[in-house]
Amino acid sequence: MTKVISLSDDAYEALKNAKEAGESFSEVVRRIVKKEKNIFDFFGRWPGPKEELDKMSSEIKKDRKAFKLREVSF
Numbered sequence: 001m002t003k004v005i006s007l008s009d010d011a012y013e014a015l016k017n018a019k020e021a022g023e024s025f026s027e028v029v030r031r032i033v034k035k036e037k038n039i040f041d042f043f044g045r046w047p048g049p050k051e052e053l054d055k056m057s058s059e060i061k062k063d064r065k066a067f068k069l070r071e072v073s074f
Helices: 009-018 025-033 050-066
Strands: none
Touching: 009 025
């Protein structure tokens, strides 16, 4: 079944720019609105060198340890 929808020019351009080669607009919409993401889909996807990932991980851990909560009154 086909439905006609109205899009503003900028929304159409954004959708067109998100479209990959050979992909229909319906497939683009389905891909974009897909809500469920599995963390394991991203496992092992770091494109850079392992040393860079290790450095970032240690910086994040250091920042988390240094983070202090502060009390806020409303």
